[in-house]
Amino acid sequence: MISINDLTFLIGSRALYDEANWHIKPGDRVGLIGANGTGKSTLLKLIVGEYAPSSGSISMAKDLKIGYLNQDLLSYDSHHSILHVAMEAFERQNQLHDEIEELLKKIETDYSEETLNKLSDKQQEFEALDGYNIEYRANEILAGLGFSTEDQVRPLNTFSGGWRMRVMLAKILLQDPDILLLDEPTNHMDLPSIKWLETYLGAFEGAIVIVSHDRYFLDKIVRKTVESRKGKLTVYAGNYSFYLEEKALRSEIQRGEFKNQQAKIKQEERLIERFKAKASKAKMAQSRMKALDKMERVEDVDDDNPTVNFSFKFSKPSGRHVVKLEHVSKSYPQVDILHDAEALIEKGDKIALIGANGKGKSTLLRIIAGTEKFVGQCETGHNVTTTFFAQHQLESLHLENTILEELQAFAPKHTDTELRSILGCFLFTGDDVFKKIKVLSGGEKSRVALAKSLTTDSNFLILDEPTNHLDIQSVNILIQALQQYEGTFITVSHDRYFLDHVANKIWFIEEEKIKAYPGTYEEYEEWNSKRVIPAPKPIPVKPTGEEKKKPIVQADENAQQRLKKLNEKLKRVEEEVAAFELSVAAAEAELAKEEVFTSQHKLDDANKRYMAEKTMLDEAQHRWEALAAEIMELEA
Numbered sequence: 001m002i003s004i005n006d007l008t009f010l011i012g013s014r015a016l017y018d019e020a021n022w023h024i025k026p027g028d029r030v031g032l033i034g035a036n037g038t039g040k041s042t043l044l045k046l047i048v049g050e051y052a053p054s055s056g057s058i059s060m061a062k063d064l065k066i067g068y069l070n071q072d073l074l075s076y077d078s079h080h081s082i083l084h085v086a087m088e089a090f091e092r093q094n095q096l097h098d099e100i101e102e103l104l105k106k107i108e109t110d111y112s113e114e115t116l117n118k119l120s121d122k123q124q125e126f127e128a129l130d131g132y133n134i135e136y137r138a139n140e141i142l143a144g145l146g147f148s149t150e151d152q153v154r155p156l157n158t159f160s161g162g163w164r165m166r167v168m169l170a171k172i173l174l175q176d177p178d179i180l181l182l183d184e185p186t187n188h189m190d191l192p193s194i195k196w197l198e199t200y201l202g203a204f205e206g207a208i209v210i211v212s213h214d215r216y217f218l219d220k221i222v223r224k225t226v227e228s229r230k231g232k233l234t235v236y237a238g239n240y241s242f243y244l245e246e247k248a249l250r251s252e253i254q255r256g257e258f259k260n261q262q263a264k265i266k267q268e269e270r271l272i273e274r275f276k277a278k279a280s281k282a283k284m285a286q287s288r289m290k291a292l293d294k295m296e297r298v299e300d301v302d303d304d305n306p307t308v309n310f311s312f313k314f315s316k317p318s319g320r321h322v323v324k325l326e327h328v329s330k331s332y333p334q335v336d337i338l339h340d341a342e343a344l345i346e347k348g349d350k351i352a353l354i355g356a357n358g359k360g361k362s363t364l365l366r367i368i369a370g371t372e373k374f375v376g377q378c379e380t381g382h383n384v385t386t387t388f389f390a391q392h393q394l395e396s397l398h399l400e401n402t403i404l405e406e407l408q409a410f411a412p413k414h415t416d417t418e419l420r421s422i423l424g425c426f427l428f429t430g431d432d433v434f435k436k437i438k439v440l441s442g443g444e445k446s447r448v449a450l451a452k453s454l455t456t457d458s459n460f461l462i463l464d465e466p467t468n469h470l471d472i473q474s475v476n477i478l479i480q481a482l483q484q485y486e487g488t489f490i491t492v493s494h495d496r497y498f499l500d501h502v503a504n505k506i507w508f509i510e511e512e513k514i515k516a517y518p519g520t521y522e523e524y525e526e527w528n529s530k531r532v533i534p535a536p537k538p539i540p541v542k543p544t545g546e547e548k549k550k551p552i553v554q555a556d557e558n559a560q561q562r563l564k565k566l567n568e569k570l571k572r573v574e575e576e577v578a579a580f581e582l583s584v585a586a587a588e589a590e591l592a593k594e595e596v597f598t599s600q601h602k603l604d605d606a607n608k609r610y611m612a613e614k615t616m617l618d619e620a621q622h623r624w625e626a627l628a629a630e631i632m633e634l635e636a
Helices: 040-048 071-075 082-089 091-106 113-128 131-144 161-174 191-203 215-221 240-275 282-294 361-369 391-396 403-410 416-425 430-434 442-454 472-484 496-502 521-530 546-591 600-635
Strands: 002-011 014-024 029-033 055-060 066-069 179-183 207-211 224-229 232-236 321-332 335-346 350-354 375-380 386-389 460-464 488-492 505-510 513-517
Touching: 002 040, 014 232, 029 040, 029 215, 029 240, 040 055, 040 066, 040 179, 040 207, 066 161, 071 161, 082 091, 082 131, 082 161, 091 113, 091 131, 113 131, 131 161, 131 191, 161 179, 161 191, 191 215, 207 215, 215 240, 215 496, 224 240, 232 240, 240 282, 321 361, 335 361, 335 488, 335 505, 335 513, 350 361, 350 496, 350 521, 361 386, 361 460, 361 488, 386 442, 391 442, 403 416, 403 430, 403 442, 416 430, 416 442, 416 472, 442 472, 472 496, 496 521, 513 521, 546 600
Parallel strands: 029 207, 029 224, 066 179, 179 207, 350 488, 350 505, 386 460, 460 488
Antiparallel strands: 002 014, 002 055, 224 232, 321 335, 321 375, 505 513
């Protein structure tokens, strides 16, 4: 399908690709991965002909139809409706439609056989190309990508960049290409749209090459992984999870080969050094030296998975209640976000706020941060210090500062070594830290702002789309950092792997209320797939007598009373869990004492106490989970 042979591509004197090879076959589903700057997007541009190789070749069939989605399409502008823009994909059908319209007008005055034959031919071709269904197909794909019927008649230039990108994706999908080249297709998409795209691509019959930092998305779609690294393209016959396992295995083998070779080289060098001065052995020493020079060296394994080696520092912990929202209402013209909503963020909460775009996630974060006007109360707790990370805050960076100076001014308690370590995690290494902010790209500025957030003295972080512009390695670093963070945070992100590894509570906005699920993102997904979303309440028929009103009122009262009792019970069980956790910790400490583990009798008694306390803790946790699930069902 596409053959890449001995591809070399130079940027200045640096070889981005150096005699790289790769063959894309029909039906391949490939994840093209690698750190930022290794040439993934460049390779896609080489394939479509936007760039020319320095040497080598990229060959393909002349009639191969390529659908290419890239971030440059964000700049596309049009005053036409998004439905019209999407339907531009049907170039021949649109041309036939216009010609048929002209012929229909013509036959009002011209009844010649020639005109009728032309009309018939055009109509037959239009029908053969499924022209009568193209609007339906465009409607269907735009709806899947999150556009309502009303949205589809709005001009493209009234939408933000992220939504325009979805229109461009719809247009590409409607072209039915033989191969899709998708550069970060899930950027700017919400979770429902990502899931729809996964389903669509799962049924796509052509080949697919995807550049993405969303590892769940890659695992769902791809069956082959190609890593761009050190100018080469290395193929792994599986999805991203398989790639991680296989690469670890290959690295272990390579590391062993490297150690063995190094040991052999040292042995040979000692032998040469010992005998080169002896006339009788000089010839042998020279021969071994030549063999050593010709030896093909095995490279040591580079560490591609840097770890966080700094700790968060905040001078004072917060009180138990971090943020309390009461009677919060917020609306925009024609859009109601929240109405009389309530929520509580407690110390230690790691909250993921999820949902479709337009549901008010970023608005809610701004309300919590105090930067958005609303009706109601948002009370910040005792000793709470807040840092708010959002994309618009890139404007607060000081353009004349170097990257290192920006962090030094913001986090004076950290040493330069710590700051450079943090910057290294976000791909600023060596002399990069001395670049001025004003010369950085938007993505680089975003990474600087995120690095600043992680050096903060705050005990409460508000993070709006922190994974944007980060590659997989940097997302892993952010995950490690937030897992070590002892404060409280709330984050919005469409990266499911990130959410699943940092959150212990899920918030979502439903029926203009803030609802919470007490668990991880994976647990929430399982629970959400089973629950029945409440249908709209029917309009009540006016009762004819007093006796008909009482049962309805009584039912509401009973539900409220039950909910109140369950919440009281949940609070008591929470206290039991906390007490049992202390008891288990004390029992574990007892087991660790030397006078206990050196005495079999004392060890048996201590172990029995530990197992008893652990059993009671497990039972209390199960009771808490059952109560929490019951409360969620009543509140739904």
